[in-house]
Amino acid sequence: MINHHPSDETLFRYANGSLESGPRIVVAVHVGACTACAERIARFEALGGSLLHDIEPEDMEAGSLDQAMAMIDAYEAGRGEAAPAKRLPRADVGIRLPEVLDDCGIGPWRWIGPGVRWSRVTLPDDDSANVMLLKVVAGRKLPEHTHAGYEYTQILKGAFSDARGRYGPGDLDEADDDVQHQPIVDKDGECICIAALEGQMKLSGFFGRLIQPLFGG
Amino acid sequence: MREDEESLSAPEAVRLMTAVAANRDRAAFAGLFGFYAPRLKAFLKRSGMTPSAAEDVAQETMLLVWKKASYFDPARAGVSTWIFTIARNARIDRLRRESRSAVIAEAFDPSDQPDAPVSGEQAIIAVEREERVREALDLLPREQADILKMSFFGEVTQSEIADAVGIPLGTVKSRVRLALGRLRQILDDLK
Numbered sequence: 001m002i003n004h005h006p007s008d009e010t011l012f013r014y015a016n017g018s019l020e021s022g023p024r025i026v027v028a029v030h031v032g033a034c035t036a037c038a039e040r041i042a043r044f045e046a047l048g049g050s051l052l053h054d055i056e057p058e059d060m061e062a063g064s065l066d067q068a069m070a071m072i073d074a075y076e077a078g079r080g081e082a083a084p085a086k087r088l089p090r091a092d093v094g095i096r097l098p099e100v101l102d103d104c105g106i107g108p109w110r111w112i113g114p115g116v117r118w119s120r121v122t123l124p125d126d127d128s129a130n131v132m133l134l135k136v137v138a139g140r141k142l143p144e145h146t147h148a149g150y151e152y153t154q155i156l157k158g159a160f161s162d163a164r165g166r167y168g169p170g171d172l173d174e175a176d177d178d179v180q181h182q183p184i185v186d187k188d189g190e191c192i193c194i195a196a197l198e199g200q201m202k203l204s205g206f207f208g209r210l211i212q213p214l215f216g217g
Numbered sequence: 218m219r220e221d222e223e224s225l226s227a228p229e230a231v232r233l234m235t236a237v238a239a240n241r242d243r244a245a246f247a248g249l250f251g252f253y254a255p256r257l258k259a260f261l262k263r264s265g266m267t268p269s270a271a272e273d274v275a276q277e278t279m280l281l282v283w284k285k286a287s288y289f290d291p292a293r294a295g296v297s298t299w300i301f302t303i304a305r306n307a308r309i310d311r312l313r314r315e316s317r318s319a320v321i322a323e324a325f326d327p328s329d330q331p332d333a334p335v336s337g338e339q340a341i342i343a344v345e346r347e348e349r350v351r352e353a354l355d356l357l358p359r360e361q362a363d364i365l366k367m368s369f370f371g372e373v374t375q376s377e378i379a380d381a382v383g384i385p386l387g388t389v390k391s392r393v394r395l396a397l398g399r400l401r402q403i404l405d406d407l408k
């Protein structure tokens with residue numbers, strides 16, 4: 001049962017392409033497991049489709065169709081010669097990761113503080129995005145803190161709770177700068193999440209404060 | 218060059234797409250190109266691209282329509298929606314390439330990943346989704362519909378929206394939130 005979903009604004013930005021690539025992949029992980037949000041995105045994309053369909057057209061340059069046909073010829077002639085996509089290295093992190101992450105690089109677990117480990121997630125087309133897996137041992141209480149911007153955290157395994165509620169597998173925690181909380185991981189097992197930060201802001205969110213030194217914060 | 222296509226019905230677009238996917242039908246592709254390329258160019262310009270960049274990305278998008286034709290599934294999205302998502306990803310890729318020196322071959326799109334099979338009920342919804350969203354926009358108060366349309370074109374700044382709609386900048390964000398909530402409500406009621 002999924003209880004925490006991305007906001008309408010976030011899904012709207014996912015659909016119109018303005019959500020940054022880090023948060024985008026975290027939202028994609030959520031949507032891959034949440035049919036309700038998949039439908040919400042499909043609606044916003046349909047909004048994009050209807051805007052495209054109804055927009056006042058603008059002339060393409062002369063010869064543009066011939067040019068398109070020439071590109072198709074070149075593509076068809078070169079088919080099968082394309083080198084296979086380069087695979088990014090993937091460490092075994094101990095759980096089966098969602099399919100949307102199949103093309104991402106996954107780093108080994110690294111110690112970051114008592115009871116907390118992280119692994120870097122590298123996007124195939126944007127190595128500057130701040131995306132990471134985080135693993136926190138059972139029962140660990142994180143220091144009370146506030147956020148300095150948006151953090152997107154999708155729970156893959158285990159659960160944590162704070163004043164806002166309990167976040168379990170499939171839940172997405174979209175925490176903005178107003179959130180002040182003191183999360184505690186469930187006693188009966190470790191918690192693994194995928195998290196992304198929006199922009200190059202100061203990191204002070206749920207996991208952000210722990211990993212800030214890694215990004216030279 | 219040939220005249221731009223004036224109109225294209227949703228079923229006719231699906232027929233053309235299917236012909237491209239199944240038979241690599243170039244005449245069908247030309248039909249899609251005639252309708253969509255000039256609209257993609259306009260759409261991309263409105264999203265903040267220069268005319269020449271918009272022309273390029275419109276071309277790139279149509280080439281991807283040819284390449285990815287076999288991924289098109291009318292049970293999931295209408296043709297306009299599917300082509301919109303390709304253009305969106307091509308635009309993201311282009312902006313990313315411009316912002317750094319390394320060149321990447323093709324945009325990574327999480328939505329290219331295989332999905333679970335579609336149920337019969339979902340398939341019907343997919344066909345009607347564009348139509349329902351259009352209907353819902355018509356049911357929204359004019360101001361809310363305008364705000365949604367404007368903010369959909371990501372490059373339009375909030376202050377431009379504030380100017381156009383004549384409301385203070387600070388309230389644009391909450392108006393967008395309100396309009397999204399109202400749109401969701403209308404769509405749920407239309408079901």
Ligand SMILES: [Zn+2]
Nearest residue numbers: 005006034037
């Ligand atoms: Zn959801």
